[in-house]
Amino acid sequence: MELKISRVTKQFSAKIAVDKVSLQMQPGVYGLLGANGAGKTTLLRMICGVLSPDSGEISLDRFSVKEEEYRNCLGYLPQEFGYYPNFTAWDFMMYMAALKGIPRNKAKVRIEKLLEAVNLKGSEKKKIAVFSGGMKQRLGIAQALLNNPKLLVLDEPTAGLDPKERVKFRNMISRLGQDRIVILSTHIVSDIEYIADEILLMKEGTILQKGSLPDILEPIQGKVWECKVNPAWETQILEQYAVVNMREGAEGAFLRVVGEQRPSADAVSVEAALEDLYLYYFKGEGGE
Numbered sequence: 639m640e641l642k643i644s645r646v647t648k649q650f651s652a653k654i655a656v657d658k659v660s661l662q663m664q665p666g667v668y669g670l671l672g673a674n675g676a677g678k679t680t681l682l683r684m685i686c687g688v689l690s691p692d693s694g695e696i697s698l699d700r701f702s703v704k705e706e707e708y709r710n711c712l713g714y715l716p717q718e719f720g721y722y723p724n725f726t727a728w729d730f731m732m733y734m735a736a737l738k739g740i741p742r743n744k745a746k747v748r749i750e751k752l753l754e755a756v757n758l759k760g761s762e763k764k765k766i767a768v769f770s771g772g773m774k775q776r777l778g779i780a781q782a783l784l785n786n787p788k789l790l791v792l793d794e795p796t797a798g799l800d801p802k803e804r805v806k807f808r809n810m811i812s813r814l815g816q817d818r819i820v821i822l823s824t825h826i827v828s829d830i831e832y833i834a835d836e837i838l839l840m841k842e843g844t845i846l847q848k849g850s851l852p853d854i855l856e857p858i859q860g861k862v863w864e865c866k867v868n869p870a871w872e873t874q875i876l877e878q879y880a881v882v883n884m885r886e887g888a889e890g891a892f893l894r895v896v897g898e899q900r901p902s903a904d905a906v907s908v909e910a911a912l913e914d915l916y917l918y919y920f921k922g923e924g925g926e
């Protein structure tokens with residue numbers, strides 16, 4: 639199974655939201671990481687066929703994104719998902735199943751399992767209106783899985799999940815990625831750092847870097863430093879280095895920076911993490 643994206647472009651008036659992006663994906667978990675406005679949602683909407691590219695092509699094996707066979711393989715959780723507040727979780731799932739053409743009896747069995755998997759067992763008779771943000775998000779994930787999709791696209795699926803739910807979610811995604819293509823977007827590094835087989839770093843409509851975590855960290859390995867702040871060279875360091883973290887310790891402030899040269903004699907070289915790379919590329923931009 640292969641998802642093939644060839645030179646896909648989308649422009650909104652003067653803004654090129656996605657700029658000639660080409661990607662090939664096989665079963666596994668793909669983490670699309672980028673700041674606000676990077677073009678993540680636009681790219682995912684094109685992959686899901688809800689937005690047509692201005693140019694370029696998208697196909698899953700031999701089916702183009704416009705074909706019904708492609709749609710049948712797809713599960714999608716949009717970033718802004720329209721829930722029906724007066725529906726119960728159960729009725730909502732039955733409704734979504736009907737839209738996907740799943741027979742009622744089959745749907746019931748499947749919904750039972752899915753609600754269990756997303757930890758909503760016991761809340762199925764509650765109206766969505768009384769759900770918390772995290773519960774709604776989990777219901778959104780469950781509906782995306784109704785047709786057991788080979789291609790699962792989740793746009794910021796962890797928004798609104800608390801730390802405990804995030805861990806559960808990550809485990810679930812890892813499992814799902816074993817035999818299907820899972821693409822999830824986020825601007826939260828820790829959501830994908832350990833579960834993505836491949837990380838796609840997106841900035842201004844293009845994929846800046848892609849690869850496994852060790853691969854994409856390679857360029858900054860040996861260039862991440864931790865050092866004590868010395869007021870004498872503070873301005874200089876801010877000019878020459880990407881400062882990825884600053885924390886106050888008992889002996890004063892510590893900086894974590896990325897740069898070619900050892901910033902000071904007492905600076906310690908530390909192992910690079912995805913957050914360093916992200917902040918290095920997205921200095922001063924949105925994100926967490």
Ligand SMILES: Nc1ncnc2c1ncn2[C@@H]1O[C@H](COP(=O)(O)OP(=O)(O)OP(=O)(O)O)[C@@H](O)[C@H]1O
Pocket residue numbers: 650653654655672673674675676677678679680681717825
């Ligand atoms: N329907 C639209 N009409 C006009 N401009 C749009 C439209 N959709 C997206 N854009 C613009 O395209 C760019 C990319 O937006 P997109 O929503 O794809 O980014 P994103 O990476 O998903 O951001 P976020 O992290 O905030 O969700 C932005 O500059 C946005 O303003």
Ligand SMILES: [Mg+2]
Pocket residue numbers: 678679680717793
């Ligand atoms: Mg988005």
